[in-house]
Amino acid sequence: MFHLGWFVGYGYGVQTWRGQWSGTGATDWMKPDTYVDLVRSMERAGFDYVMFEDSSCIPDTHGGSVHSVLANAHGAPKLDPMTLVPLLAQATDKLGIVVTAATAFYPPYILARLAASLDQLSSGRVGMNFVTASSNSAARNFGLDQHFEHDHRYTMADEWTDVVTRLWESWEPDAMVHDRDANLFADGDKVHPIDFEGEFYKVKGPLQVPRSPQGRPVICQAGGSPSGRDYAAKWADTIITGVRGVDAMKAYRDDIRSRVAGHGRDPDDVKVLYLVSPVLDDTVEAAQAKAKRIEQDRLDNAEWALQTMSYASGIDFSQFDLDKPLPEVETNGHTTTLSEFAKSANGKTLREAVAYRQNESVPLIGTPETVADEMGEIAEAAGGDGFLIANELDRVTIAQITEGLAPALQRRGLTRTSYEFDTLRENLRAF
Numbered sequence: 295m296f297h298l299g300w301f302v303g304y305g306y307g308v309q310t311w312r313g314q315w316s317g318t319g320a321t322d323w324m325k326p327d328t329y330v331d332l333v334r335s336m337e338r339a340g341f342d343y344v345m346f347e348d349s350s351c352i353p354d355t356h357g358g359s360v361h362s363v364l365a366n367a368h369g370a371p372k373l374d375p376m377t378l379v380p381l382l383a384q385a386t387d388k389l390g391i392v393v394t395a396a397t398a399f400y401p402p403y404i405l406a407r408l409a410a411s412l413d414q415l416s417s418g419r420v421g422m423n424f425v426t427a428s429s430n431s432a433a434r435n436f437g438l439d440q441h442f443e444h445d446h447r448y449t450m451a452d453e454w455t456d457v458v459t460r461l462w463e464s465w466e467p468d469a470m471v472h473d474r475d476a477n478l479f480a481d482g483d484k485v486h487p488i489d490f491e492g493e494f495y496k497v498k499g500p501l502q503v504p505r506s507p508q509g510r511p512v513i514c515q516a517g518g519s520p521s522g523r524d525y526a527a528k529w530a531d532t533i534i535t536g537v538r539g540v541d542a543m544k545a546y547r548d549d550i551r552s553r554v555a556g557h558g559r560d561p562d563d564v565k566v567l568y569l570v571s572p573v574l575d576d577t578v579e580a581a582q583a584k585a586k587r588i589e590q591d592r593l594d595n596a597e598w599a600l601q602t603m604s605y606a607s608g609i610d611f612s613q614f615d616l617d618k619p620l621p622e623v624e625t626n627g628h629t630t631t632l633s634e635f636a637k638s639a640n641g642k643t644l645r646e647a648v649a650y651r652q653n654e655s656v657p658l659i660g661t662p663e664t665v666a667d668e669m670g671e672i673a674e675a676a677g678g679d680g681f682l683i684a685n686e687l688d689r690v691t692i693a694q695i696t697e698g699l700a701p702a703l704q705r706r707g708l709t710r711t712s713y714e715f716d717t718l719r720e721n722l723r724a725f
């Protein structure tokens with residue numbers, strides 16, 4: 295069996311607003327209803343977790359302004375996804391809810407308290423996707439002129455995560471006594487300051503929040519570079535990746551597993567999920583025609599794809615000639631996103647290269663039955679722990695995945711039909 299997650303790539307933001315099936319997405323995107331529908335459907339289908347992307351700026355790299363991003367509602371405007379957690383927890387019983395938090399911008403005490411509180415509130419179903427964040431525009435909202443250098447961000451993130459986990463563990467599991475006769479609510483001998491003094495952070499502790507149901511909330515990570523992978527291998531319970539092709543998927547997972555073991559952890563405790571965006575329809579031919587339309591749409595709207603690359607890389611892609619190949623570029627941003635794009639753009643003009651679909655380790659195009667077969671074969675060949683659905687979010691797509699694909703996977707015995715446990719980490723480790 296393998297695990298399933300869903301990556302909400304535009305965070306708590308505008309999802310689809312002008313597409314055929316976008317409903318009232320243009321005006322109602324700030325209401326939680328679509329997400330509530332999503333998580334209820336996911337739980338019915340046995341998913342492990344939903345994961346919300348996040349960032350802390352209106353991207354302004356593309357064309358040097360916020361105009362095109364706002365015109366397209368492409369990554370902004372956006373709300374804070376932490377606010378969704380209580381609502382989604384109340385609408386579900388078993389599903390994990392993972393939200394992104396930037397290690398570079400959150401003071402560790404604030405994040406530790408927030409995550410532990412949410413884990414209490416959801417009875418142990420919360421995860422945090424720790425990202426270093428990459429954009430200078432976001433860094434400027436936190437007192438920096440530009441973001442720290444790529445590998446240095448991970449050095450800082452490592453210490454930051456150490457502080458956060460120490461805070462989470464500053465309460466012993468049995469510190470809450472509730473002894474009326476002894477007039478003892480919580481035992482101060484079992485609540486410890488952490489007295490942390492490192493290179494970047496100084497935190498006394500303890501946390502005000504008692505130890506949360508999972509001990510530590512689940513940690514999710516998406517490191518692609520060597521330093522990112524190492525950070526993920528040291529701390530994460532689940533790692534998500536968009537590396538492309540079965541060989542690269544297998545190599546990525548093998549590398550992660552050996553790094554996990556290198557940190558003295560059990561590789562089976564870390565679940566690597568591959569990004570996929572299945573294109574589904576009633577027949578294979580109809581799905582192929584749909585995939586062609588999606589590709590044509592990207593070619594017709596080159597700016598859309600280029601905005602994504604501008605944001606991810608911090609390089610203004612609007613400066614490049616669409617009819618020439620992509621020039622040599624280097625980034626202090628998402629190194630993997632850029633290098634994968636550059637690989638696929640090799641030998642093409644930029645206008646052709648924008649057909650590239652991010653968030654797709656392998657293309658999956660067909661009926662629920664054919665795609666379920668393919669996913670089974672890929673999981674076998676790549677040895678993965680599961681898949682992270684990254685489709686655009688509208689109610690038609692939700693239904694295709696949760697009412698079509700997921701039951702087809704269940705019928706093959708590839709995914710769960712009921713939850714074994716109550717907490718996210720236990721469900722992740724169930725197989």
Ligand SMILES: Cc1cc2nc3c(=O)[nH]c(=O)nc-3n(C[C@H](O)[C@H](O)[C@H](O)COP(=O)(O)O)c2cc1C
Pocket residue numbers: 301346347348349394424425426427428515516517518519520521522523534535536569627628629630631
């Ligand atoms: C599925 C997925 C989701 C991601 N979500 C976020 C996010 O919400 N916010 C963010 O700043 N970075 C996000 N990233 C970027 C990663 O944290 C990471 O920076 C990127 O994969 C490049 O790896 P590297 O930092 O090791 O170079 C995501 C990456 C992937 C593959």
